[in-house]
Structure formats: structure tokens, C-alpha cells
Amino acid sequence: MLEIRWHGRGGQGAVTSVEMLALAAIGEGKHAQGFPSFGPERKGAPVAAFNRIDDKRIKVRSHIYTPDVVVVLDSSLVGLVDVTEGLKDDGILIVNTAKAAKQLKEEMNFKGTVATVDATRIARDELGVPITNTTMLGALIKVLKVVKLDSVEAPLEHKFGRIAQKNMAALKRAYEEVKIS
Amino acid sequence: MTRRTGMEIAFAAAEAVALCKPDVVAAYPITPNTHIPEHLSDIVADGRIDADFICVESEHSALSACCGASAAGARTFTATSSQGLLFMAEVMPIVSAMRLPVVMAIGNRALSAPINIWNDHSDIMSQRDTGWISVFASNGQEVVDMVIQGFKIAEHRDVLLPLNINLDGFQLTHVVEPMLFPDQEEVERFLPEYKPYATVHPDRVVSMGTLGMPEIFNEAMKAKDMGLINSKKVILEVWREWEEQFGRKHEPIEAYRTEGANVLLLTVGSMGETAEVAIDELRDRKMPAGLLKLKLWRPFPLEELRKAVKGAKVLAVMDRAVSCGGSAGPVCAEVKSALYGEPGCPVIVNYIIGLGGRDVTAEDFIQIVEKAAKADKEKPKEAYEIYGVRGS
Numbered sequence: 001m002l003e004i005r006w007h008g009r010g011g012q013g014a015v016t017s018v019e020m021l022a023l024a025a026i027g028e029g030k031h032a033q034g035f036p037s038f039g040p041e042r043k044g045a046p047v048a049a050f051n052r053i054d055d056k057r058i059k060v061r062s063h064i065y066t067p068d069v070v071v072v073l074d075s076s077l078v079g080l081v082d083v084t085e086g087l088k089d090d091g092i093l094i095v096n097t098a099k100a101a102k103q104l105k106e107e108m109n110f111k112g113t114v115a116t117v118d119a120t121r122i123a124r125d126e127l128g129v130p131i132t133n134t135t136m137l138g139a140l141i142k143v144l145k146v147v148k149l150d151s152v153e154a155p156l157e158h159k160f161g162r163i164a165q166k167n168m169a170a171l172k173r174a175y176e177e178v179k180i181s
Numbered sequence: 182m183t184r185r186t187g188m189e190i191a192f193a194a195a196e197a198v199a200l201c202k203p204d205v206v207a208a209y210p211i212t213p214n215t216h217i218p219e220h221l222s223d224i225v226a227d228g229r230i231d232a233d234f235i236c237v238e239s240e241h242s243a244l245s246a247c248c249g250a251s252a253a254g255a256r257t258f259t260a261t262s263s264q265g266l267l268f269m270a271e272v273m274p275i276v277s278a279m280r281l282p283v284v285m286a287i288g289n290r291a292l293s294a295p296i297n298i299w300n301d302h303s304d305i306m307s308q309r310d311t312g313w314i315s316v317f318a319s320n321g322q323e324v325v326d327m328v329i330q331g332f333k334i335a336e337h338r339d340v341l342l343p344l345n346i347n348l349d350g351f352q353l354t355h356v357v358e359p360m361l362f363p364d365q366e367e368v369e370r371f372l373p374e375y376k377p378y379a380t381v382h383p384d385r386v387v388s389m390g391t392l393g394m395p396e397i398f399n400e401a402m403k404a405k406d407m408g409l410i411n412s413k414k415v416i417l418e419v420w421r422e423w424e425e426q427f428g429r430k431h432e433p434i435e436a437y438r439t440e441g442a443n444v445l446l447l448t449v450g451s452m453g454e455t456a457e458v459a460i461d462e463l464r465d466r467k468m469p470a471g472l473l474k475l476k477l478w479r480p481f482p483l484e485e486l487r488k489a490v491k492g493a494k495v496l497a498v499m500d501r502a503v504s505c506g507g508s509a510g511p512v513c514a515e516v517k518s519a520l521y522g523e524p525g526c527p528v529i530v531n532y533i534i535g536l537g538g539r540d541v542t543a544e545d546f547i548q549i550v551e552k553a554a555k556a557d558k559e560k561p562k563e564a565y566e567i568y569g570v571r572g573s
Contacts, residue, residue: 034358
């Protein structure tokens with residue numbers, strides 16, 4: 001079972017990210033959960049959201065303490081929130097930052113895999129707003145290969161309607177531009 | 182045809198209600214059930230179902246509106262949580278005594294104070310004795326199933342009682358997961374049109390909820406109690422029909438790996454799923470532990486419980502509510518009462534866990550089972566333990 005924790009700020013759409021990823025996985029016939037951190041969410045405050053993905057039915061309903069993967073939607077959270085808390089030593093950290101993956105890996109002294117993409121720039125270019133949830137989903141799909149890129153199209157269409165294509169474009173660019181170290 | 186779809190469970194509850202084509206929905210939003218009426222109001226506004234969505238100013242009005250609508254013969258639904266359910270309390274026993282088959286979803290949440298929006302079972306336990314049929318779901322699929330079954334059970338001519346479906350706030354309401362949805366035709370094949378026994382109508386005058394003098398009140402209460410007890414027969418019948426048509430089995434108490442178990446855990450609601458993970462782990466360690474998941478809370482399945490605990494040395498009952506100053510948590514008090522005097526009755530221990538959204542992990546259940554396993558040699562000093570209290 002794959003466990004993912006997403007860090008963002010209230011209003012950046014972390015909950016939408018987990019919803020889109022869960023729906024994409026479910027659409028492929030997999031089992032998945034997507035859920036918020038159940039906190040009193042406030043705009044701008046640090047929030048978390050979670051995914052579980054597996055080939056068999058997922059029974060566990062407790063919080064995620066030792067994720068395999070952490071995604072950070074907003075680089076200002078690094079240092080403010082302990083984003084690698086509980087992350088497995090061989091885990092994967094995916095961060096929205098203009099920094100190179102190698103540099104961030106050294107700065108954070110993290111032994112696992114680090115991937116970076118300048119999702120804020122991509123989101124500004126493609127969507128006109130610095131909301132990076134769908135963009136970072138593209139980076140995650142590239143790094144994890146847990147769902148096919150095509151599988152997020154239907155959930156995005158359903159969620160975003162006429163702006164779905166813009167989100168898909170941002171997602172695809174992050175998929176292409178993400179760098180792994 | 183059955184459709185496998187991922188969805189937030191609160192939305193799925195609303196979709197299941199829509200498949201039952203209610204005539205009237207009246208609700209007032211309160212976290213964490215809000216997405217249920219919110220999505221239903223969308224469904225009504227989009228014209229997907231021909232229902233009246235009554236925007237009321239309180240939960241008291243929501244259930245009062247449902248009471249009136251149901252008395253007029255409408256298929257009626259509402260949803261609430263926590264203090265919202267308490268605000269309905271005045272109307273709760275009226276709906277059941279008037280034998281009105283209102284169906285309600287409760288996104289279970291703690292009661293204030295301190296203010297807490299997260300899950301436990303204090304809300305429904307406070308309404309335990311109001312004469313409603315009460316079921317607990319442990320996952321999204323059960324929520325979908327129980328909503329559709331709920332109308333059929335409640336509206337059955339031999340039942341005619343309101344029914345509430347309990348789904349844990351956040352742990353279920355806010356989780357996106359895959360569920361199977363029957364199509365409209367299949368639901369209509371399963372769920373007949375509601376044919377009320379009696380309705381209020383200006384041209385055909387009947388009285389409902391009238392004054393009951395002391396000379397008649399005992400009898401009225403006996404009739405209400407009998408109605409609830411007798412509903413079990415129909416509940417089991419409807420669950421059998423469900424299994425025949427949709428292939429998913431529902432039982433008042435579901436047993437998980439109980440064969441040869443010395444220690445049995447008994448859970449209510451979504452914690453049962455996490456408990457299964459703990460039982461798997463314990464079985465891997467050759468520890469003979471099993472799990473009972475209580476699905477039917479009212480009417481309480483006495484015979485099923487007596488049968489299910491046979492052979493166990495220790496029964497560890499998990500409560501998600503405190504009966505302050507009482508002898509046990511509400512579920513355990515019920516279990517003890519049901520098993521009192523039964524030959525071979527196991528030692529019963531009671532843990533109160535997961536209050537106000539405190540996380541309950543598989544590891545917690547493993548520790549509880551290991552602790553409970555010693556109880557047949559050395560009885561715990563306290564009648565119940567609020568598990569995981571810091572500083573105690």
C-alpha cells in the first residue's frame with residue numbers, strides 16, 4: 001500500500017489534489033482513499049491531506065504517520081512545517097520550488113529521493129493563478145507512475161469543467177519539467 | 182447496471198438518497214454531515230429528482246418539517262450531526278411514536294463542550310431510547326447500501342418507524358473511496374413505492390400524536406417498543422433480499438476471524454475496519470483473537486450477540502462515547518445486560534476510545550487485545566477505561 005501526505009496552505013487545493021489522485025486510481029480499478037487532515041481549515045494556514053492507494057481493499061482508517069511520499073505545494077512550508085516527519089528513509093519528497101532537486105536534498109539532509117518542479121511558475125503561466133495543486137499532481141504522477149496521466153482527465157473535467165483543460169496543461173508541463181535527485 | 186465510482190462518502194450518501202427518489206428533504210447544515218444535504222440540494226436544483234428541498238432555520242425545524250411531510254405521506258429524508266441531533270431531540274420520539282418512516286443520516290460527531298467537530302458516538306447515544314431503528318456503517322459501501330435498505334425497512338407495513346444511519350464524521354463523511362452504485366432500475370426493483378398506512382389530509386381527517394392519558398400511555402409505549410422489537414424480522418428479511426439482488430451480505434453482528442478466538446473485540450462503526458487490520462496482525466502472531474462488528478444498534482440483536490460470544494474467554498467492548506458517572510460505556514452496558522446470567526459468559530472489559538476525533542490505530546487495538554487477554558486471570562480494577570488518556 002502506498003501512503004502519501006500532501007502539505008499545502010488553506011485555499012491551495014490540497015484536498016482537491018487528493019481527491020483527483022484517488023479518483024484517477026479508482027478509475028483504473030485500484031483501491032484508494034483521499035481525505036483531508038480533518039482540521040479547522042483556515043485560508044493560508046498550513047494544512048495536510050492524505051492518499052492511500054493499493055491493489056486490494058483498504059481497511060485501515062487511521063491517520064497516516066509514516067508516509068511513503070510527501071508532496072509540498074508551497075515551498076514556504078519547508079522549515080515552517082516538519083514536512084519529512086515520519087517519511088520513510090527510502091521515501092520520496094516532491095516539492096514545488098525553483099531550486100534544483102540536488103540542492104534541496106542537500107539542504108534538507110534527506111536520504112531518500114527528492115524531486116522538484118517550479119510549479120508556481122507553471123501555474124502562473126497556464127492558469128494565471130499561483131494555485132499549484134493540479135500542477136503538482138503532474139509531478140507526482142511522473143515520479144511515482146502510480147496512475148496514468150490520462151486517468152486524471154476525467155476527474156479534472158468533472159471537477160473543473162471549462163477550466164479543466166488549463167489544469168491539464170499545467171499538470172502535463174509539471175510532468176515534463178520535474179527533476180529527480 | 183452497477184457502477185463502481187469513487188466519491189466522497191457524504192456525496193455518496195446523497196446520491197443513494199436520490200436513487201430512492203424522496204419527496205421531501207429538510208435539513209440544516211452542521212459539520213461534518215453538511216455535504217449530504219448540500220449535495221442533495223444540488224440534485225434537487227438540477228432537477229435530477231422531483232423533491233421539495235426545505236431550507237429550514239434549525240434542526241428542530243428540519244425534523245419537524247420531516248415529521249409533517251411524512252405524516253402527509255411523503256418519502257422523507259434529513260441529515261445532521263452532534264448538537265444538531267440534540268436540537269432535534271424534542272421531535273425524535275414524536276416521529277417514532279407517530280410511526281413515521283423518516284430516514285436520517287447522522288455524520289457522528291462529539292458533543293460540546295469543549296467545542297469539537299470530530300467523530301465520536303455521543304450524539305446518537307444520547308438519542309438511543311427514542312424509538313428509532315439505528316444502524317452503523319463501517320465504510321462507504323455500507324452507507325450506500327444502508328440508505329437504500331433504510332427506506333425499505335422504515336416504510337415496510339410491519340415496521341413504519343424512523344431509521345437513522347450512522348456514519349462516522351470525517352473518518353467516513355469526508356473520505357473519497359470507491360463504492361458500487363446500483364442503477365435507478367435496480368433500486369426501483371428493490372424499493373417499492375411508499376404506500377403510507379394513514380396520512381393527514383384535509384378531506385380525510387385523522388389524528389396523529391394526540392394526547393395520551395395515563396390510562397393509555399403504558400399501552401402506547403408497549404406498542405412502540407413492540408414495533409421496534411418486531412422490526413428486526415423485517416430488517417433481516419430486507420438484508421436477505423439485498424444480498425440476493427446485490428450480492429452484499431449484511432448482518433446485525435458481523436464476525437471477523439472469530440474461529441477459536443479466546444479474546445473478542447467488539448466495535449461499532451468505522452473503527453471496525455481498522456480493527457480488522459489489528460486482528461490480521463494478531464493472527465499472524467498466533468494470537469487467537471477475533472472481531473465482532475455491531476451493525477444493528479436498535480433494535481439490539483440480543484440472540485445474535487449471545488451466539489457470537491460463545492467460547493470466548495474475554496470480550497473487549499469498544500465504546501466511542503462516555504456514559505458519565507455510569508457503569509460502562511453505552512454499548513458495553515447493553516452488552517453486559519444482554520449477557521448477564523448467560524452460561525459461559527466471557528469476562529467483559531470496556532475501553533472507551535476515539536473520543537472527539539482522537540485517532541485509533543491498529544496498534545491501539547493490538548495493545549487493547551493484549552491487555553484484555555489477561556482479564557480472565559486478573560479482573561481490571563476499573564469498570565471501564567478511557568484509553569490513551571495522557572497524564573493518568
